[in-house]
Amino acid sequence: MEVEKKAAAAAASSLLTGYEPGKGFFLKSADDQFQLNLSGYVQTWMQVEGSKSDEDFPGIVGGQDLTAAGNARHDPSTFKLRRTRIILSGTLYKDYNFWIEPELVSGSQGTRLEAAWGSYTYAPWAKMTVGQFRHMYSLEMATPSNDLDFAERAVAVRALAPDLQLGAMLSGNLKLANVLPFYYGVGIFNGCGRVDQCAIDNDGNKEFTGRVAVSPPMPFGNLTIGLNADHRTFRVVRGNGATDVNSVNTVVGGFETFNPVGPTNVKLAGNGVGGTQNGFRINGDRVTGGADLVFDFYPFIVKGEYHYASQERDGLGAGGSNLDHLIMQGGYGTIGYWLFGTKRNGLLAMGRYEHLRVDDNKGAFTPAVANEQPLEMRSGTVGLTWYINPSVWLRGNYIITDLRQSENIVGMSSSSGGNAHSGIAELMVKF
Numbered sequence: 001m002e003v004e005k006k007a008a009a010a011a012a013s014s015l016l017t018g019y020e021p022g023k024g025f026f027l028k029s030a031d032d033q034f035q036l037n038l039s040g041y042v043q044t045w046m047q048v049e050g051s052k053s054d055e056d057f058p059g060i061v062g063g064q065d066l067t068a069a070g071n072a073r074h075d076p077s078t079f080k081l082r083r084t085r086i087i088l089s090g091t092l093y094k095d096y097n098f099w100i101e102p103e104l105v106s107g108s109q110g111t112r113l114e115a116a117w118g119s120y121t122y123a124p125w126a127k128m129t130v131g132q133f134r135h136m137y138s139l140e141m142a143t144p145s146n147d148l149d150f151a152e153r154a155v156a157v158r159a160l161a162p163d164l165q166l167g168a169m170l171s172g173n174l175k176l177a178n179v180l181p182f183y184y185g186v187g188i189f190n191g192c193g194r195v196d197q198c199a200i201d202n203d204g205n206k207e208f209t210g211r212v213a214v215s216p217p218m219p220f221g222n223l224t225i226g227l228n229a230d231h232r233t234f235r236v237v238r239g240n241g242a243t244d245v246n247s248v249n250t251v252v253g254g255f256e257t258f259n260p261v262g263p264t265n266v267k268l269a270g271n272g273v274g275g276t277q278n279g280f281r282i283n284g285d286r287v288t289g290g291a292d293l294v295f296d297f298y299p300f301i302v303k304g305e306y307h308y309a310s311q312e313r314d315g316l317g318a319g320g321s322n323l324d325h326l327i328m329q330g331g332y333g334t335i336g337y338w339l340f341g342t343k344r345n346g347l348l349a350m351g352r353y354e355h356l357r358v359d360d361n362k363g364a365f366t367p368a369v370a371n372e373q374p375l376e377m378r379s380g381t382v383g384l385t386w387y388i389n390p391s392v393w394l395r396g397n398y399i400i401t402d403l404r405q406s407e408n409i410v411g412m413s414s415s416s417g418g419n420a421h422s423g424i425a426e427l428m429v430k431f
Contacts, residue, residue: 021344022390022430024087035091041146041430043083047264048423049075049413057410064371065274070411072273075264082426083145085114095121099133112196115164125172132166132195136187136209137228139292139305149303149334149350150383151397151424152263156330156356159260160288160307162209162230163244165189169209181215191232193243202240205233221297228290234258234282234311255281255316255368258328260356260377262412263399264422269358269375270408277408280326280358280375281368284312290331299338301350306331310361316368323366330356330377343387354379378402395426 019025024039057067084104091097101115117131135142138161140153152158167189176182191207192198213226234242234256241256251257259269259279272278290307307330313323336350359365359374367373383397401420403409412420 024431028091033091033094037089038087039089039431040086041083041428042081043146044427045080045082045151046425047075047078047080048425049077049264061407064276064407066276066407066410068274069271069276069407073266073271073411075266075413082151085146097121099131113194116195123172125174127171128168129171130168132164133169134162134164136165136169136185136189137161137211137230138290138307139224139226139294139303146428146430149301149336149348149385150263150352150381151395151426154305154332154352154354155260155262155268155377155379156307156332156354157305159258159356160309160328160330161228161290162189162191162207162232164194165191165207166195167207176214179217183211183213185209185211191242192240197243198240203233203235203237203242205235205237205242207232207242221295223295224293226292228288228292228307230286230288232286232288233284234286235284235314255283258282258311258326258358260358260375262379262401262422263381263397263424264413266412268356268377268403268408270371271411275371276410277371277373280372281316282311282313282326283316284314286311298342301334301336301338301348303334303336304332313360313368317366323368324360324362326358327361328356328358330354341387344390346387348385348387350381350383350385352381354381373405373407375408376404391430393428395424395428397424397426399423 014030015027016030017027024037026035026037028035057070059067085101088100089098098118099115102111103114104111113132115133117129117133119127119129121127138157140157141161141163167187169185169187171185173183187209189207190198190201191205192202208231210229211226213224215224232242236251236254236256241251257279259267262268269279270277286309288307288309290305292305295302309328311326311328313326315322317323332352332354334350334352336348339347339349341347356377365374379399379401381397381399383395385393385395387393399422402418406418409418409420413422
């Protein structure tokens with residue numbers, strides 16, 4: 001008996017090593033109490049844009065120098081490292097987990113912290129996560145960057161869903177009536193961006209988020225439906241304001257400015273050059289709600305999201321009066337078809353339609369500054385992704401964007417006839 005006991009103790013204390021394709025290397029104890037994981041990925045783009053010689057810049061129109069705006073706005077065709085990440089994660093005493101994910105950026109920027117959090121799981125229905133992360137709102141925003149269906153997240157998601165923030169969240173999984181899988185998550189965050197953008201809460205305003213998702217039993221396939229809510233304040237306090245990871249919100253003229261960005265990071269509501277529009281001035285609280293779904297029934301995949309936000313514009317009218325709330329709404333619908341195989345080795349065809357509209361809640365739009373005008377974007381993306389193996393894939397996306405008002409599209413890639421065209425070829429290598 002003594003020999004058997006010592007043998008069992010030795011086996012429990014031994015370490016197991018291995019590699020899981022696409023998920024990385026691991027080192028763990030035989031009793032599953034401790035585990036250390038090392039993974040990462042490199043995402044390389046070839047971004048294809050129209051050359052400047054292809055543009056028909058119209059010069060000065062309505063007092064705006066659209067040629068200057070177009071020259072300043074145009075992105076070149078180029079290779080670029082979109083993401084380069086090393087991920088260290090693990091488990092301590094079975095119930096404690098951690099995640100450290102730096103972004104290795106080029107040039108003088110050095111290395112910045114993309115995500116870092118620790119968690120304690122009391123039970124499947126009660127998990128506390130503290131740190132910097134993004135999985136608190138929206139189906140696509142909660143999807144890791146190395147597992148997206150397209151080269152970039154949808155415009156409406158990047159514009160309206162809260163991204164990386166520092167805070168705490170209580171979440172859990174349970175079954176309602178013992179048959180309906182149910183997820184919930186509620187959190188409080190600084191609301192001023194990543195830790196490298198604001199080491200402390202520089203404006204004192206907090207962000208509150210909530211998400212629930214259910215997966216009802218289906219006769220075939222798997223369906224998940226999610227509901228999301230977010231309350232955040234965009235108001236400059238002591239010269240500081242909220243910061244968005246995707247540079248959607250910046251401080252201009254003492255006020256926050258909302259300016260959604262496209263997949264190649266071009267600003268959709270102008271760049272402010274030559275007297276043109278430079279986003280939308282905002283000041284005050286924003287309340288955002290959204291819904292999403294994913295229905296996976298091989299070989300088809302259907303996904304979609306819709307988000308609606310009401311944003312205050314306090315003190316932006318004549319004599320410091322309050323303007324009507326700015327309404328930002330939009331979403332996307334996606335359908336995919338596996339031509340063969342799966343993510344372990346297969347070819348996936350995807351198509352996505354997107355829509356985004358920014359206007360106020362009254363009939364006639366009231367600008368906060370000169371040249372501010374409502375925005376409406378419609379975009380379509382088609383793509384193929386070849387999963388060579390679980391660790392390597394090749395992807396091609398073609399994107400066509402229709403943008404109104406017409407001045408906003410000047411200078412975007414190959415923007416002729418009211419449409420802009422661009423393409424992204426991607427190589428992803430994960431370990």
